[in-house]
Amino acid sequence: MDYKNAGVDIEAGYRSVELMKQHVASTIRPEMLGGLGGFSGAFSIEKYKTMEKPTLVSGTDGVGTKLKLAFLMDKHDTVGIDCVAMCVNDIACAGGEPLFFLDYIACGKNVPEKIADIVKGVADGCVQAGASLIGGETAEMPGFYPVDEYDLAGFAVGIVDEKDMITGQDLKDGDVLIGLASSGVHSNGFSLVRRIFEMTPESLDTYYDELHGKLGEILLAPTKIYVRALKEIREAGVRIKACSHITGGGFYENVPRMLQEGTLAAIRKDSYPVPPVFRLLAEKGEVEEHMMYNTYNMGIGMVLAVSPSDVDTAVKAARAAGEYPYKIGVIEAGEKGVVLI
Numbered sequence: 571m572d573y574k575n576a577g578v579d580i581e582a583g584y585r586s587v588e589l590m591k592q593h594v595a596s597t598i599r600p601e602m603l604g605g606l607g608g609f610s611g612a613f614s615i616e617k618y619k620t621m622e623k624p625t626l627v628s629g630t631d632g633v634g635t636k637l638k639l640a641f642l643m644d645k646h647d648t649v650g651i652d653c654v655a656m657c658v659n660d661i662a663c664a665g666g667e668p669l670f671f672l673d674y675i676a677c678g679k680n681v682p683e684k685i686a687d688i689v690k691g692v693a694d695g696c697v698q699a700g701a702s703l704i705g706g707e708t709a710e711m712p713g714f715y716p717v718d719e720y721d722l723a724g725f726a727v728g729i730v731d732e733k734d735m736i737t738g739q740d741l742k743d744g745d746v747l748i749g750l751a752s753s754g755v756h757s758n759g760f761s762l763v764r765r766i767f768e769m770t771p772e773s774l775d776t777y778y779d780e781l782h783g784k785l786g787e788i789l790l791a792p793t794k795i796y797v798r799a800l801k802e803i804r805e806a807g808v809r810i811k812a813c814s815h816i817t818g819g820g821f822y823e824n825v826p827r828m829l830q831e832g833t834l835a836a837i838r839k840d841s842y843p844v845p846p847v848f849r850l851l852a853e854k855g856e857v858e859e860h861m862m863y864n865t866y867n868m869g870i871g872m873v874l875a876v877s878p879s880d881v882d883t884a885v886k887a888a889r890a891a892g893e894y895p896y897k898i899g900v901i902e903a904g905e906k907g908v909v910l911i
Contacts, residue, residue, distance in 0.1 A: 577712025581679040581745065583651065585706055589686035591692035592754045594745035597703040602670070613670050615729070617826050623732035629660035632723035635760040639790050641719055646684055648792040649722060651698070652757045653910025655793035657726040658699040659872065663813040663828075665736040666728035668699045673706040673724040678715035681707065688722060691792070695865060698795040701726060712814060715809030720787035734804075738812035738875070741808055743877045745811060745901040747835060748884055751894035754847055756793040758818040759865045766855035780846045788847050796872045799891040803874070806887040812875040816867040818859035825908040835873075838911055844869045861909060875901055 574580070579710045587607060594606050601653045603612035631651045640649050648671070658668040673692050675685060678862040685708055690755050696703045706724070715721070755763065767773055767785065774786030781788045796815075803810060848869065852862050862868060881897060888895035 577679070578710045579680055581743055582682050583708060583710065585682035586680060586685040589682050589762070590654045590689040590878040593686070593690045594703050597693050597701065597802070599698040599700075599702045602702040602704055606705070608705070611670065611672065613702065613704055618729055621729075621731040622867070625730055625732045625735065626651060627664045627666035627728045627730055628725060628759045629657040629728075630723070631656035632659070632721065633757055635764060636757050637720070637722065638769060639765060639774065639786060642769060643774055643786050643790065644652070645790060646691070648660055648691050648790060650688050650693070650726045651695040651792035652691075653722050653724050654692055654695025654699060654701070654726070655795045656757055657724060658695075658728070659700060659793075659796050659815045661726055661728035662797045663736065663872075664728075664730060664817050665734050665804070665813075666730040667801070668701040668726050668728040668797060670702040670704040671696050671699075671724055671726045672704060673722065674709070675717060675720055675721035676711055678708045678710075678712055679717040680710040688720070690776040692724070692741060695795060699726075699797045699894055701728075721747050730857035734811050738830050741812050741828075741830055741833050741834070741875055741901055743901060744878060744894075745896060746878050747837060747899040747901065748874050748876060748881065748888070749842055749870035749896045749898040750796055750799060750872040750874075750888060751896070752793070752816070752845070752869055753840070754791045756817070756867055758867070762855065762857070762865060763851065766851055778850065780850060788824070796893070799888050799893045800872075800874070802868050802887040802891040803884045805841075806883050808876055808880040808887065809883045810874050810876060812910075814873045815869055816873060818865075820861075820865050820867060820908060821863045827905060828873070828875065829906050832903060832908050833906060834902045835899060835908040836902050836911060837899035837908060841898040842869060869895070870898065873898070890901045
C-alpha cells in the first residue's frame, strides 16, 4: 500500500505545478520575491514607504456553487477570474491597490490539466487586477470530494494610504450614485439559479434568443474586475466618497454598507438596462422583484458615490477603462438604507 493507492497522486501534483508556471509568470510584479514552489510567498513593500500611513487591506472569498456549472460544462478556465474578482473588488472598494493573491484548490482527484486550467483563470484575474499570484495550495482529498469536483477559494492583500481610504464618512445629501455594469450574474445567487434551471449539460447547452447565447455560457461569464476603473477614476482627480461591491444580498444588503447614519441611497431602477438573464431568472423561477434585488446584482456590479461636480469626470474615466457607467441615483438625508424607485 502506498499514498497513490490511497488516492493521492504526488506525481500529478508535481505535473500540475509545472503546467501552471507559465500562467503564474504572467502575473509577476517587480516587488515579488522568489519563485513558485516555496513554503511562503514574499512581496517587497519598499516602494510604499513614501506613503504617510501605509495601510494593508485584504479580501477573501470563493466561487461558491457556480462551480457546479463548470463541472457540468467541463469548462474550468474562467472560474479563477471569479475567485480573484470577489477578493480584489472588495479591496478596491476601500480605495486599495491589490498587491498579491493566493489561491486554494481542493479536489477529489488531481488532474494536472484541469488544475492548470483553473490556475490560468486565477492568473488572468490577477493580470486584470494588477496583482501578483504569489502562491497557493492544491490539496488532493479523495473521499472528501468526488473525483470530478473541486472547491476554489483565495485571498488578496492590497495597500492604501490611510488618508485615501474610501470610508463614506463625508457622504452627504445630493451626492450622486454611479453604477458600473456587471457582466451578468457574477458569483452570487447560484443556489437559486440551480433551483430555477435544470442543471444538466443539455439544459446548459440550450440557446435562448433573449440571451443571445447558450444558457451555460451566459451564466458562467466571469465576474467583472473593477480595480482598473476605480483607479482611473481616482487618477482623473475624482474623490470617491463611498463604494459598494454588489455581491450576495444584492442592493438591499450591500448598498447600506457604504452609507453613514443619516444618509439614504435612492436608486432608480429604470436608470440602466437590466440584463436579460435576470428577467429570465425572475420569469422562470417566479421570483418576485424584491427578492431579485435582494439576491442578485441586477446588472450593476459596483456602486460609487461622488460629488455632483465630479460626475462627468468619473463617467468619462470609467468609460476610458472599458466600463459602462450609469448615473443610477442620489444620496438623500434620511434613515440609513436604500430605496429602489
